[in-house]
Amino acid sequence: MTTQSMFLPIIILLCVFSLFIYGKFRADIVALGSMLMLGIIGILEPMELLAGFSNPITIILASLYIVGAGIFNTGLVEKTFHPLLKWSEGSERRLMIVIMLSAGFFGGFLSSTGIVAIMLPIVMSTALKQRRSPSKFLIPLAFASGLGGLLTVVGTPSNLIINEVLTKNNYEPLAFFSLTPIGLITLLAALLLILFMGKKLLPHQHLAAKSSGKDLSAGELAGMYKVYDRLHYLQIPKHSDLVGERLSDLVLPINYEITVIEIKRKSKDKQLGLLSKHQNLSAKADEVFHPDDVILVFGEAEAVTRLTVDYELETRPFNQEEVKKHLANSKFGMTEILIMPHSDYENQTLRDIHFREKYQCSVLAINRKGEYIQADLGTEILKPGDALLIHGEWVNIEMISADLQDIIVLGSATEESDFVQEAKAPIAASIVILMILLLAFNVIPQVYTVLMAAFLMVITGCVRSMEEAYQRINWESIILLVAMFPLMAAFEKSGGLIQVSIWIEQIIGDTGPYSLLALLYIMTLIGVQFVSNIAITMFIAPIAYTVAVNMNYSPIPILVCVTVAAALAFSTPRASSTNALVMTAGDYNYKDFAIVGIGMQVLIGLIVIVTIPLFFPF
Incomplete structure (x- = not known):
């Protein structure tokens, strides 16, 4: 070269x-x-370039997403979590223990994002029901789900990567529960920090101002989003040009910055020919306006006036109590949804994804990190963690609830959901238990075990189809992992790996292995606040291994320290997808994550640097 x-x-x-x-x-x-560039300029051969696609880590990670989908679909986490919540009633401390330990436990088998997606609505609902602020619990939920990944060797991609480094260099791979002692120590340390210092570290947003019920009521949501000031009743006379027009053709959100929420229409008994009561219709995209329709619209007064003049409409008196009944009743409801990280909706507009056409629901406002956006919603680019206030029929809100790979519904639509296959929960539990036993006793190679579990989830119907299985895989993480393999191979081939290892050895000098642990912990910790834990671990793990071997230390404790640090993406909202998810829901700001996150990183760092060598000697 x-x-x-x-x-x-x-x-x-x-x-x-x-x-x-x-x-x-x-x-x-x-x-x-970068992978394509390495191939085009001839640094790597095609087989080297594409090796990541056949790597066992890639197959294991993709299969675990499918296993997680089966657990998600069948409500297995909720079935386990809800009974524990009863024990927590009346005590904030007990509730915190249940949330963090439950999130940590499931984090050992599911992606942290999946755990937060499942538990976030339940935690918010429980906190509000107990008259507590959800902001006290959502950061601990996000952090515990990440730390739970250290409980098993398949808990995070970082764990799989360090295992790959050991296997590649002819070391015995870590067993399924090898990391469990370290995982328990870090999780318990985080729990104790929150229990004893949480009141000082965690913010206390006043979000629990409800008197009863499981979730914020439609009235409270409307008040929070300042909806009432922008609601208007308009009647469509027979001579109006709006008569006969299809709602979707008018493009009112674009042309007038107005959203039609509901249509009140006179219904006629066909047999008696007598006028009966009005019927309230959801403002579906294909709805055609009739004479004498009364429409409930959402928008600025100036825009509504312009629409009224252009189409010769008549204003109707506004009665807030009457509108409250329309916002939420047995047929219609209002709730919040969160945009998931890595979803298909990220960086798309509501118009791009045809939200109204797809779900037959109206988006009234967007809450982005405490800023309420009410104008130009159709062209607003959606970001991870955005909370959307939606209104529509309960049956359509339930349809949104089923779209779990893209969004989280924070409110409860109904007591029972047809979309959750609860009857299959025992099957999903059996598959997970079988997977754990096979992994724990190393009966067959890990990749076969996890792939078999994913296969069983599909053929038993816990995951409804292969199409759904493919949808539930986080392809961004998979492609990132695949593309990082050749990049690191080229880095090693170029001599960069050796050079960086030499620099680290010179910095450490004769200060001993604990100094090496501390340095690599800090390097990984800083990196993971800005870059994916997959990318950081792929970069630092080979360096850590090389330095350890060159300095005559066992590489195992050094690599374990790297994967622990990679799990601590806590200090900024953008450091992990779980942080992004809870930021809007908990009404947090950047300072909130920094205060709790940095304190937890320092505490866990001091603990693991001392305890890792006790379980994995140098």
């Missing part, structure tokens, strides 16, 4: 991490672009 070609992989790697930190481009696109 020439001097020029030796520097090219290092330059590409620096560019890739710079773009990761910049954050304006998807991580998988950046990594995929």
Whole structure:
């Protein structure tokens, strides 16, 4: 390899991490672009370039997403979690213990994002029911779900990556529960910190101002989003040009910044020919306006006036109590939904995804980190963690609830959901138990075990179809992982890996292995606040292994320290998808994550640097 070609992989790697930190481009696109460049300029052969697709880690990670989908669909987490919540009634401390330990336990087998997606609505509902602020519990929920990944060797991609490094270098791979002692220590340390310092560290937002019920009522949501000031009743006379027009053709959100929420229409008894009571209709995209329809619209007074003049409409008196009945009743409801990280809706507009056409519901406002957006909703680009206030028929809100890979419904639509296959929960539990037993006793290779569990989830109907299985896989993480393999291979091939290892050895000198643990912990910790834990672990794990071997230390404790640090993406909202999910729901700001996150990182760092060598000697 020439001097020029030796520097090219290092330059590409620096560019890739710079773009990761910049954050304006998807991580998988950046990594995929680097992979293509390595192949086109001839640094790697095609087989080296595509090796990540056949790596067992890739198959295991994709299969675990499918296993998680089966658990999610069948309500297995809720079935386990709800009985524990009864024990917590009347005590904030008990509620915190239940939330963190439950999130941590399930985090050992499911993705942390999936855990938060399942538990977030339940935690919010429980907190509000107990007259407590959800902001006290959502950051601990997000952090505990990440720390739970340290309980098993398949709990996080980072664990799988360090295991791959050991296997590649002819070391015995870590057993399924090898990391469990360290995982328990970190989870308990986090729990104790929250229990004894939580009142000082965690914010207390006044979100629990409800008197009864499971969730915020429609009236409370409307008040929070300042909906009432923008509601108007308009009647459509027979001579209006609006008569006969299809709602979707008018493009009112674009042309007038107005959303039609509901249509009140006179119904006629066909047999008697007598006028009967009015019927309230959801403002569906294909709805055609009739003479004498009364429409409930949402928008600024100036825009409503313009619409009234243009279409010769008549204003009707506004009665707030009457509107409250229309916002929520046995047929219609209002709730919040959260945009999931990595969803298909990210960086799309409501118009792009045809939200009204798809779900037959209206979006009234967007809450983005405490800022309420009510104008130009149709063209507003959606971001992860955005909370959307929606209104529509309960049956359509339930349809949204089923779209779990893209959004989370924070409110409860009905007591029972046809979309949750609760009858299959025992089957899903049996599959998970079988997977754990096979992994724990290493009966067959890990990749076969996890792939078999995913296969069983599909054929038993816990995951409804292969199409759903593919939808539930987080392809951004998979492609990022696949693309990082050749990038790191090129970095090693260029000599960059050896050079960075030498620099670290020079920094450590004769200060001993604990100094090495501390340095790698800090390096990984800083990196994971800005870059995916997959990318950081892929970069630091080979370096950590090389330094440990060169300094005659066992690489196992060094690599374990790296994967612990990679699980602590706590100090900023953008550090992990779980942080992004709870930010809007808990009404947090950047300072809230920094205060709790940094304190937890320091405490856990001091503990694991001392305890890791007790379980994995140097």
